[in-house]
Amino acid sequence: MESTLLKDDNTHTSFVQLNVYACTACWECINMCPNKAIDKSFLFSANTLINEHVLIYNASKCTGCLNCIQACSFDAISIYKQ
Numbered sequence: 001m002e003s004t005l006l007k008d009d010n011t012h013t014s015f016v017q018l019n020v021y022a023c024t025a026c027w028e029c030i031n032m033c034p035n036k037a038i039d040k041s042f043l044f045s046a047n048t049l050i051n052e053h054v055l056i057y058n059a060s061k062c063t064g065c066l067n068c069i070q071a072c073s074f075d076a077i078s079i080y081k082q
């Protein structure tokens with residue numbers, strides 16, 4: 001999946017907060033999410049990949065299982081605090 005837009009809606013669900021700047025694009029959280037709430041995002045400039053990280057594409061599907069927090073070794077996902 002490709003996205004060049006970083007919006008508030010793409011960085012949290014009702015349960016978890018994503019820090020894209022800490023994300024190393026290891027993709028472990030994607031593998032561990034049972035509801036496909038998160039997916040890969042690639043930022044291109046002049047056909048050159050300049051950044052990659054996960055984004056939350058289906059926040060409404062997040063059930064708060066917290067698998068993604070457990071899966072992330074880089075503290076890029078945390079509990080969402082409103």
Ligand code: SF4
Pocket residue numbers: 013015016032033034035036037038061062063064065066067068069
């Ligand atoms: S808390 Fe669970 S359902 Fe929500 S994004 Fe993380 S792994 Fe997916």
Ligand code: SF4
Pocket residue numbers: 022023024025026027028029030053054071072073074075076077
């Ligand atoms: S597990 Fe963490 S570092 Fe890996 S893709 Fe997910 S948020 Fe990024």
